[in-house]
Amino acid sequence: MDSDGQIIEWAAVGSDIGPLLLAATGKGLVRVVFHADAEVREKALRQLAARFGAPPVEAPESTRLAEPISRLAAYFAGELHEFALPLDWALTSGFNRQVLRELATGVPYGSVVGYGDLASRVRQPGAAQAVGAAMGANPLPIVVPCHRVVESDGGLGGFGGGLETKRRLLALEGVLPQPLF
CATH class of the missing domain: 3.30.160 (Double Stranded RNA Binding Domain)
Structure with a gap:
């Protein structure tokens, strides 16, 4: 319950x-x-x-x-770019919730943001590692698009669903080329 x-x-x-x-x-x-x-x-x-x-x-x-x-x-199916669903944030709090809410509203489909940039957006410059921890603890991946957070040097960074899943989500959104299968 x-x-x-x-x-x-x-x-x-x-x-x-x-x-x-x-x-x-x-x-x-x-x-x-x-x-x-x-x-x-x-x-x-x-x-x-x-x-x-x-x-x-x-x-x-x-x-x-x-x-x-x-x-x-x-x-x-490539037909939806914004989820606009009611979300229950009960599984996150504090800094993590602040970062995830910013991610959900401030990083649109087809774009990416760096860990450090996201930290700056929540007024915590220098907290890039903490942003990475918040991404790893995201209870609502895809809907709260942690796959859109990347390293400032262009690297993918980590991803709880695995890097191949992150690549496929970013390819779906047109950020990366479609993988060859």
Whole structure:
């Protein structure tokens, strides 16, 4: 249950980058998990249960999840450039939340920002490493586009979903050439 005593609903969905786990509370989308095979799903669901005090309920037909599922499908089809979804920020706080909110609103589709530049935008110049930690702790990847944060020298930097996933997301957005498969 979330902080309002509501059940947390989840579903696993396919995507161009592999299975994703989506979880939502009554406030909005609360978690997106990459590479959501059975083992990864179970770990994520245990973490959500521990955080919210009750096990999430599998609900692939959930009205809470319908819009995020639809918008992710449109994103991967190249038809959606801005998610504009209700988000539940319960899994992040403090500096991380500040950085992620700036990222969500200030780094549009098809663009990238450096770790240091993002630190400066939240008035913490010199906190590039802390921005990197915030990206690694992002509970809402893709929707809060941590894949758009790169090194100032043009390197990709790290990525919780793996560098190949980051490359594919940036290629989808036209920042990098499409990978050859």
